[in-house]
Amino acid sequence: MPRVEEIEAIRHECRAMIRRRAATSAILAAAPLPGVDVAADMAMLMNALPQISREFGLAPEQIEQLEEAERVALYGTIKGFSNSFIARAVTRKMIALLLARALGVRQAARFAPVLGQAAAAAISYRVMTWILNKHVEECYAAARAVEQIRLFGPGSVIIEGELADVDRS
Template identity: 35%
Template sequence: MIPTTIEELDQIKKECTKLVNKRASASGLVAVIPVPGLDVGADVGIMMELTSKINKKFGLSSDQIDELDTETKRILMMIISSLGAELAGKLITKELVVQLLKKVGVKVATKASVKFVPIIGQAAAAGISFGAMKLLGRSHVEECYKICKKYIEDQQQEQVSEFETVSSK
């Protein structure tokens, strides 16, 4: 369900930010293990799960949006498209997540090459993985926050307009 107040929205943002930090830490830990491809596969899985959870917490998963009435769905989809949201309201697929990870591709490539340098390389790989996951996760939280905030503000504005119309009669 979409949050109805800014206070509720702020609380969801705080919860999601904690979730991002936890998943970014997990990504960093996996990056330390010197097994080729393990960290990239783990990052894809972590990001799929993370973005799905964030969408659900904000009420913006594709399933949740599908259950809304036609007008609410239309308004939300307009907000999502006007803000250029990449993950909100969409079914999170492996392909979608891989596209996101490619956006931070230089970091991923660097992580893959440095992780085989003993100790320092593994620490660098963990830091890169943590940073990339945190960046992607936090930007998705911000994206969802902006969508919901715009929706709440639009609903409040509509209520004010209706009240003014009624009271002027």
């Protein structure tokens, strides 16, 4: 599990990777080859989501190695996220459902010449950055929660930069 200073650096590196992948997705969405963009988006997400989790130390096999208090803090944080990919095996079915919801408009837009392709590219870029940035922020929050437990112990939490003891009785 990365340390506090490493967590920020990982977040920054992941965001740069996301911009590159989203740009690739946009270029493929603008191409007039049906189905290529969806297949590429699925492949990118199947690769990127677990890679981001792994960078933050949140792949399933990495989580198994955490201390019990760290896992409790992690799962408590994850519970607050809707549809998180943290600690889950990413499947084609999950990605297909996510893309179907997010990219339905893109498929319709591409049938209009030139402007439709530009709109499809813009939509594709935005959807890829949204999905992957959401995952980065969830991983960031989860990694910070684990690091707080590691630094301050299971009975403490950080509230607006101040250390507070939690009375659990």
